[in-house]
Amino acid sequence: AQKVTQAQTEISVVEKEDVTLDCVYETRDTTYYLFWYKQPPSGELVFLIRRNSFDEQNEISGRYSWNFQKSTSSFNFTITASQVVDSAVYFCALSFNDYKLSFGAGTTVTVRA
Amino acid sequence: DAGITQSPRYKITETGRQVTLMCHQTWSHSYMFWYRQDLGHGLRLIYYSAAADITDKGEVPDGYVVSRSKTENFPLTLESATRSQTSVYFCASSPAQGKGNQPQHFGDGTRLSIL
Numbered sequence: 114a115q116k117v118t119q120a121q122t123e124i125s126v127v128e129k130e131d132v133t134l135d136c137v138y139e140t141r142d143t144t145y146y147l148f149w150y151k152q153p154p155s156g157e158l159v160f161l162i163r164r165n166s167f168d169e170q171n172e173i174s175g176r177y178s179w180n181f182q183k184s185t186s187s188f189n190f191t192i193t194a195s196q197v198v199d200s201a202v203y204f205c206a207l208s209f210n211d212y213k214l215s216f217g218a219g220t221t222v223t224v225r226a
Numbered sequence: 227d228a229g230i231t232q233s234p235r236y237k238i239t240e241t242g243r244q245v246t247l248m249c250h251q252t253w254s255h256s257y258m259f260w261y262r263q264d265l266g267h268g269l270r271l272i273y274y275s276a277a278a279d280i281t282d283k284g285e286v287p288d289g290y291v292v293s294r295s296k297t298e299n300f301p302l303t304l305e306s307a308t309r310s311q312t313s314v315y316f317c318a319s320s321p322a323q324g325k326g327n328q329p330q331h332f333g334d335g336t337r338l339s340i341l
Contacts, residue, residue, distance in 0.1 A: 117268075146327040158269075158316065158332040165327050204268055212257050212276075212320060213284065214330060216268035 116140075117207050119217035126195055127225050134190040134220045136205030142166075145209050147181065147188045152202040152219070164188060195224045229253075232317050232333035239307055240341050247302045247336050249317030256322035258300040259284075259330060260292065262313040269316060275300055276322075307340045314338070 116139040126132050138147065149161040162172065164181050172179050176193045192199050205217040230251040239245050249258065256277050261269040261284075271284030273292040281292050289311060291303045300319075304311055314337050318330040 119268075148329060150332075156314070157334050158318075160329040160331070163327060163329055206269075208327075212328075213271055213274060214259070214261075214269075215285075216261075216270070218266055218268045 117205050117215055117217035119203075119205055119220050121220045122218070123221045123223070125223045125225065128196060129194050130224075132192050132195050132199075132222060132224075134192075134203050134205075134222070136188045136190065136217060138186050138188065138205075138207050140186075140207065140209075142209055145207060148206040148208070148214070149179070149188075149190050150204045150206060150216075152204065154200065158204075161190075192222070195222075197224050197226055200224045230317060230319055230331055230333040232315075232336050234336060235334065236337050238339045238341065241307055241309060243307050245304045245307055245338070247304075247315055247317075247338070249300045249302070249333060251298055251300075251317075251319045251331075253319060253321070253331070254297060255319035255331075256297070257320045257328075257330075258294065259318040259320075260290070260300070260302045261316045261318065262286065262311075263316060263335070264313050272302065272315075304338075309340050312338060312340045 118137045145166045147164045151159045178191045180189045202219045204219045206214045208214045233248045259274045260272040263269045275281045275294045316335045317333040320328040320330045
């Protein structure tokens with residue numbers, strides 16, 4: 114069975130602070146895919162990034178960066194110099210060749226001005 | 227416009243009633259999915275479909291029925307609604323290429339309240 118754990122339920126920061134969201138996953142498969150989605154207060158789900166299990170290269174996209182470590186089964190997400198518009202619920206998710214996504218419970222990020 | 231559309235956006239109904247949530251996508255994606263979102267659970271998969279006339283259960287299928295007679299439509303029916311089915315429902319789609327590494331694209335959701 115696969116499982117995604119986002120231990121942080123809520124994080125509150127002041128604007129310009131960095132915030133790191135933890136994601137830990139469990140699987141016995143060697144081939145799998147990891148995703149992050151953002152759900153702003155308006156409710157839609159926005160795809161942010163995907164990673165496959167064979168690609169441990171970290172990635173930076175603007176103020177967002179992702180740290181994938183197979184050794185610790187983690188795929189953490191950092192927002193640098195947070196802004197109010199980053200306030201959202203962030204979901205980590207896991208899938209396999211069957212296309213089905215397993216989501217974590219989500220982390221609510223509140224950025225205060 | 228291309229995309230994935232859910233209707234209605236909001237629905238209030240009573241226990242025991244049948245209700246159908248609609249999902250339509252214009253990308254011709256092979257895969258379509260239905261999730262429900264509840265506080266503390268993230269999104270949980272109800273049903274999914276790999277192609278027209280091919281559907282399969284997800285994590286929480288009880289009380290739901292789906293069909294997929296056309297590639298672009300994937301309706302979800304609650305045959306006899308219960309209060310525990312009050313939730314926000316999301317439809318999603320993804321192409322078949324690349325196995326499971328394709329991101330799913332989500333509709334805007336349907337907020338369903340069952341009184």
